Amino acid sequence: MAIVLGVVCVVLVVVIVGFARDRGRLQRQLGDAQLRVAQLESDLDAALRPLPPTNSADRAVRRVIRAATRVREHGITGLIQSTVEDLQSWASDAERADILNMAASDGTVTLFFSDIENSTPLNDRLGDTTWVKVLAAHDRVLRVQIEKYRGQVVKTAGDGFMVAFRDAEAACRAALGIQRDLVRDVTLRRHGPIRVRIGVHTGQVVARDGDYFGRNVAMAARVADLAEGGEILASNAVVDALDDDAAVVLEELEPVELKGLAGEHTIWRVLPPE
Incomplete structure (x- = not known):
């Protein structure tokens, strides 16, 4: 055992x-x-x-995509409602400095607002994939002329642009160049017509952190709201700031009231020289 x-x-x-x-x-x-x-x-x-944006252009593209709904719902004036934080999400320190340097010592700057007329039904008709291509072609046309006339993009939202120029003639000539090139662009002609509204105004603004604020910013946006597709409108202040030999033709329109701004305002249609 x-x-x-x-x-x-x-x-x-x-x-x-x-x-x-x-x-x-x-x-x-x-x-x-x-x-x-x-x-x-x-x-x-x-x-x-998603890969983090590597440069300001990538950040701008992402900001455009996120803001597209806002500009469709609120129109071009939606641009001026963007926050400083929105702008800082894509603009580098150097770009913000360039924006602030566009204004004269007294804060005077010429502002240019633009957007695509009837962009929402156009997007619906074309579909998102084609619409992205149209936006890319539209942005390319605008940026070429803005750079040519030494403008500085302050911010974008969807198909809307807010741009600053040192002088009124440069802004008007850039706007004329944009309207001319939009109808020539192959992509836009294929899917068009793509009609852009542009408004220009000159005045004193408050500059802060690479953005502009104040009554004259709202004025520029309101002028753009009045425009029809393919049209460039300018305020009386722009006309006063132009030299007599400026390479633009101006057509005076009937005085109008602008929402939120007191009194009547003289508006001019900007045309290319004959």
Whole structure:
């Protein structure tokens, strides 16, 4: 009996030792598997996460996409309701400095507002994929002329632009160049007509953190609201700021009231020189 018990004890010891060894091996394998799963999850998360914008242009594009609904719902005046934080999400320090430097020492600057007429039904008709291509072509046309006449894009929202110029003639000539090139662009002709409204106003503004504020910003937006697609309208202040030999033709329109701004205002249609 003692011998049998001894054998049983030896067998139990062997089994226990083997079990402990197998248990340790299984725990190590389980730990390795958990590490691999965690790594796979991390890799998958990194692959699915959108890449951070690498420059101001990328940030601007993302800001445009997020703001498209706002400008469609509120029109061109929706641009002036953007917050400083919105602007800082895409504008670099250098760009904000350039924007502030557009104004004269007394705060006078010429502002240009634009947007695409009836953009919501146009987007609906074309579909989102084509609409993105149209927006890209539209933006390209605007930025070429803005850069040519040394303007500075203050901010964009959807298909709307707010641009600052040092002088009134540069703003008017950029607007004329934009209207001319819009009808020539191959992409826009294919999906058009793409008709852009433009309003220009000159006045003193309050500059802060790369943005402009004040009554004259609202005035510029209201002038743009009056325009029809393909039309450029300017305030009386723009006409007063133009030299006599400016390369534009001006057609005076009937005085109008502007929402939120007291009195009647003389508005001019800007035309190319004959």
